[in-house]
Amino acid sequence: MIQVFIKMLGCAQDFDSQTAKILTEATLLEAEPELMKRRPLIDTLALNRLKGLCQNPVKTYGELLSLMMGETNRSDIFYKDYRRTSFGFAVIHCIEYIDFAAIASASDLSHHLPLTIIKEILATALPPWISSERIILVFNNAFYDRGFRQAASAVVLEACQAFHSKRFEMKDEQLLLRGTIT
Amino acid sequence: MAKGIGAKVEWDSEGHICRVTHDVTIRLSRKLNIVTLSVAEYMSLAQREPSVASSNFAEWLSDSFTLDASGSCFNGHNEPVEMPVGRPGWFRLDEVDGRGFPTNLKENSAGDWKYWSLNPEDSGVRSGAMRSFVTSSGTCSLDLGIPSFAQHSMIMIRECYQALKPEIISPMERIWNNYPRISAKRDDEAIREFLIAQDIGNLPLGLNSNTLLNDKEYERKFDIIGKKRLVEGTFGNLNILGVEKLRETLSGVPDCNTTYVRGYHHPDADSVLSSVFEAFRRNNVYTGKLHLPWTEAIPIEVQHILDLELIELLAKIPMFKNYHDVVLVDSHSFDGVSQSQVKVVVDHHPIDISFPSYVAISQESS
Numbered sequence: 001m002i003q004v005f006i007k008m009l010g011c012a013q014d015f016d017s018q019t020a021k022i023l024t025e026a027t028l029l030e031a032e033p034e035l036m037k038r039r040p041l042i043d044t045l046a047l048n049r050l051k052g053l054c055q056n057p058v059k060t061y062g063e064l065l066s067l068m069m070g071e072t073n074r075s076d077i078f079y080k081d082y083r084r085t086s087f088g089f090a091v092i093h094c095i096e097y098i099d100f101a102a103i104a105s106a107s108d109l110s111h112h113l114p115l116t117i118i119k120e121i122l123a124t125a126l127p128p129w130i131s132s133e134r135i136i137l138v139f140n141n142a143f144y145d146r147g148f149r150q151a152a153s154a155v156v157l158e159a160c161q162a163f164h165s166k167r168f169e170m171k172d173e174q175l176l177l178r179g180t181i182t
Numbered sequence: 183m184a185k186g187i188g189a190k191v192e193w194d195s196e197g198h199i200c201r202v203t204h205d206v207t208i209r210l211s212r213k214l215n216i217v218t219l220s221v222a223e224y225m226s227l228a229q230r231e232p233s234v235a236s237s238n239f240a241e242w243l244s245d246s247f248t249l250d251a252s253g254s255c256f257n258g259h260n261e262p263v264e265m266p267v268g269r270p271g272w273f274r275l276d277e278v279d280g281r282g283f284p285t286n287l288k289e290n291s292a293g294d295w296k297y298w299s300l301n302p303e304d305s306g307v308r309s310g311a312m313r314s315f316v317t318s319s320g321t322c323s324l325d326l327g328i329p330s331f332a333q334h335s336m337i338m339i340r341e342c343y344q345a346l347k348p349e350i351i352s353p354m355e356r357i358w359n360n361y362p363r364i365s366a367k368r369d370d371e372a373i374r375e376f377l378i379a380q381d382i383g384n385l386p387l388g389l390n391s392n393t394l395l396n397d398k399e400y401e402r403k404f405d406i407i408g409k410k411r412l413v414e415g416t417f418g419n420l421n422i423l424g425v426e427k428l429r430e431t432l433s434g435v436p437d438c439n440t441t442y443v444r445g446y447h448h449p450d451a452d453s454v455l456s457s458v459f460e461a462f463r464r465n466n467v468y469t470g471k472l473h474l475p476w477t478e479a480i481p482i483e484v485q486h487i488l489d490l491e492l493i494e495l496l497a498k499i500p501m502f503k504n505y506h507d508v509v510l511v512d513s514h515s516f517d518g519v520s521q522s523q524v525k526v527v528v529d530h531h532p533i534d535i536s537f538p539s540y541v542a543i544s545q546e547s548s
Contacts, residue, residue: 001452003528003544004459004511007401010408011467014420019428025487026455041370042546045412059486067483079448080481084515085534 001027002046009049020053029064062129068093069123078103078118088116093123097134104138114143115152135160183213195522196538198239198338204310204330207242207339217342218244221311221324225282228313228322229275235322238536239338240314246330249305258308265326268297282324296323304329312337353385358402365546377410394525397468398542401526404467405544423466425489431462432475432495440472441525442502446513449477451484456511458488458496460528464509473509474499514545 005023008014015023027047031039039047051058059067071077078100081091088107090100097120104116118136123129135156139149184191189206193199202210211218219227221243228234246258247265255263271287272294279285284297296316300309310330314323351359357380364376382403388396411417434440443461445453457475464473476499485493502508508519509526514533516524527537528544537543 001456001459001512003405003530003546004456004463006408006412007404007528007544008408008459008463009411009417009420010404010406011463012420013463013466014417014422016422016424018425019423022455022487023459026451026484029483029487030450030452040365040368040546041373042365042409042412049412049417064483064487067486068481070482076448081450082448083446083531 001030002043005046005050006042009046015050015053017053017055020050021056021058024050024054024058025064028058028061029068062123062125062127065093065123065129066125069095074098074100075103084111084113086113088113089119090116091119091121093121095123097122101136101138104136105140108138108140109142112140114140114148117156184210187213192335194335194338198340200239200335200338201333202242202337202339203333204242204246204308204328207310208244211339216339218242219342220244221282221326222280223282224313225275225278225324229278232275235315237315237317237320238336239340240312240334240336241338241340242328243311243313245311245326246308247300247311247326248308249300249302251305253302253305255300265299266297267299269299269301270323271297271299273297284324290319292319293321294319295321296325298323298325298327300327352399354382354387354399354402357382357406361406362546374413377406377413380406380410382407382410392540394540394542397525398540400467401542401544421466423462425492427466428458428462428492429495431465431473432458432492432499434465434472434474436472436474436500436502436506438503438505440474440502441507441509442474442476443509443511444476444502444513444519445511446515447478447517449479449481449512451481451487453477453512454480454484454496455487456528458492460509460511476502514543 001023024047027050068080071080077092077094077098078090083089084107088104088111090104092098092100100118100120104118107113108116116138118138120134120136122131122133124131137149137153137156139152184206187206187209189210191199191206191210192201199210208218224243247263248256250256255265257263266283266285266287268284268287271284272290273284273287274294277284277286287297288294296319304327308330309327310332312325312328314325315321316323361376364372385403387399387403390396390399436442441464443457443464445457449457454475454477457477461473461475475496477496480493480497488496502519504520504523506523507525508523509528510519510524511528512530514527514529514531514535521538524537524541526542527533530546533543533545
């Protein structure tokens with residue numbers, strides 16, 4: 001979204017308040033508050049510009065999250081923010097943890113993926129909006145392992161710990177964040 | 183030209199002739215005055231320039247061979263050939279004789295090239311030599327036993343030059359290539375300095391004879407100018423667009439010249455709204471052509487961000503056909519779009535596939 005807005009500025013296009021609000025809310029919804037603190041310079045400047053154009057108050061991250069929670073179909077929730085490259089990756093915002101392993105396994109099998117990573121983010125109604133996270137690795141048993149599970153798990157754990165320090169720990173191919181995210 | 187030799191040819195999205203048999207390759211290359219390398223020439227080249235190993239294509243070499251019923255091997259001139267046997271074998275680039283054949287075949291070892299001699303079960307079948315690629319080892323293969331009638335989309339005729347062409351980089355391309363290097367350092371002051379120093383407005387653009395290449399240059403220009411405006415904080419003389427204009431975009435009636443802007447499978451709010459606003463932007467830039475967003479579904483949260491009327495207009499837009507040009511946003515996977523339809527990619531996810539050179543790609547991780 002931000003990339004499109006940058007190109008718009010490059011084409012000498014800008015927005016009125018109402019249109020800027022649409023873009024701002026879509027951008028806010030895309031990034032978790034913790035990620036917002038780490039955004040690159042250009043993204044930060046673009047988002048500030050958009051916010052500055054909005055004369056009416058924009059929805060908070062929590063309000064936007066609660067809109068997303070209106071989804072009830074489990075498959076729709078799983079695929080809402082899902083990417084498939086050489087593995088599957090689903091980011092899910094939910095009020096309580098849900099078991100998506102069966103959907104992920106079916107996706108692994110039908111797309112010949114060795115692994116699907118499910119990142120579940122527990123949302124709350126009040127700041128800081130997110131209470132905890134868990135990451136589940138769903139491996140495709142049809143793939144010959146040859147150390148892949150161990151290597152993939154170690155890489156994901158390392159990435160999580162780099163982002164959230166040692167608060168992430170691994171248990172049975174499931175990574176849990178200890179404590180509240182702030 | 184292909185008709186002149188009684189052949190029918192196909193080409194891929196980058197214009198490389200593909201699915202060609204050994205015979206067609208040799209005859210067509212002669213007609214085109216293109217050199218088809220022999221095994222000896224190719225192996226000599228590979229020793230000098232190992233980078234010729236390519237995972238993107240396979241290519242026939244000029245030599246052909248046949249095994250007779252007794253297992254004796256003959257070349258295309260019906261002369262007997264003593265060929266090392268390996269089905270497969272592995273060899274080092276520096277262990278090759280003057281004919282280009284490996285002199286020391288081994289079992290698999292890291293970094294070696296793969297070698298296949300003729301299949302004894304294919305006696306009487308003419309085989310062509312081929313250079314190909316082994317994904318598992320990341321090295322080339324020298325395969326002398328491919329049936330000469332074999333056809334595959336990855337078997338191509340590629341251009342061969344006596345020397346590398348001097349690289350000509352346009353000023354816009356130089357800026358575009360430099361920006362990711364500066365940006366990756368995450369040094370805000372360096373990014374500011376770089377962008378402020380660029381005098382994009384005075385660059386000569388649009389000089390290509392190809393419209394797609396010109397559009398690609400303009401897209402890069404828009405991207406860099408947008409960033410420059412942000413770091414400078416200069417927002418004067420901008421054209422203010424509002425919901426009325428957005429409604430116009432979503433009310434467009436498609437024809438065969440319409441360009442569609444789409445996100446990915448199972449779209450989220452970012453994907454849907456990026457499609458909408460990219461179509462909106464393009465309609466205000468490329469005014470002679472209609473650009474329409476298309477989305478597979480409208481997630482529930484979008485229904486609270488976008489006006490109901492706009493949602494209804496978006497939902498009514500018919501799906502693109504296989505003859506429409508497509509702009510991919512927030513995604514770079516084809517998902518039902520053929521590669522030749524894709525002309526532009528705007529994505530903040532790392533792009534792990536290659537696109538033809540005319541495709542304008544804006545990729546920046548956020």
